């Protein structure tokens with residue numbers, strides 16, 4: 001367990017503590033592996049399915065690494081490659097097939113999707129009970145209503161990281177920069193559910209630094225490299241960097257500029273912060289979906 005951190009503590013002058021996600025990710029993966037090992041006695045091994053319809057190399061890399069992580073955790077997995085010219089109907093048919101396939105527990109519809117497909121309709125076609133990355137708007141709606149739902153893994157990973165470092169959320173002032181349905185909005189709901197006071201900023205927010213300096217917990221999810229600098233950060237604040245922006249040398253950089261670390265009390269690194277936890281949360285969601293499917297089967301039987 002890590003020493004608790006104080007949000008909005010005083011400036012230490014020693015630079016921000018690094019909130020690595022690696023140990024948390026490893027322990028989540030271990031939990032998944034243990035659950036999968038117990039699965040044969042419980043009936044069957046949980047299975048992840050990923051639908052892709054793109055030639056995009058970074059997307060292909062992500063799917064390979066996800067499937068490899070699933071395999072290492074003992075999960076079954078399947079990738080349905082539809083190619084970059086797939087139509088809305090073809091993608092919808094693939095999702096329908098996975099919905100009907102009782103061996104599949106978790107379904108991810110990988111982005112980007114081909115230009116011209118109806119992305120909104122396809123998000124709605126991800127089966128809610130298997131929607132382990134919270135892509136279906138029903139999942140976001142249920143989350144907003146405080147009902148059980150799969151949150152997008154990245155949003156849940158941010159909360160898991162804050163919990164891992166014992167950062168208190170109740171009553172804390174949290175500012176989320178970014179309002180996408182993948183990260184910003186679901187994260188705002190998760191923070192509200194934990195009794196934080198939440199402000200959501202976006203590309204039209206006036207005087208961003210003035211708003212972000214209010215934050216005990218500042219979360220950057222804008223996809224803009226170096227957007228948040230020292231002037232955006234209240235001394236001692238906890239800063240979580242969700243941004244994963246490709247660099248020309250093939251690496252990744254976050255939304256938080258290096259200078260912010262002089263002011264922040266703690267900062268999650270990119271890479272090695274939210275990213276590995278996100279993958280681990282996705283795999284944990286497959287096990288959860290399998291358990292919930294088992295409960296539904298039991299109720300039916």
Ligand code: NAD
Nearest residue numbers: 154178179180182183202203221222223242243244275278
């Ligand atoms: P998005 O482009 O859908 O949304 C970006 C949001 O940021 C928008 O709401 C926009 O209004 C806001 N924004 C953009 N520029 C801004 C500015 N100058 N000031 C204030 N707000 C601004 O992006 P997304 O899908 O939500 O992803 C955000 C970032 O998180 C990206 O870097 C993405 O790669 C990363 N991401 C990381 C993970 C992970 O596992 N670590 C997963 C998903 C996304």
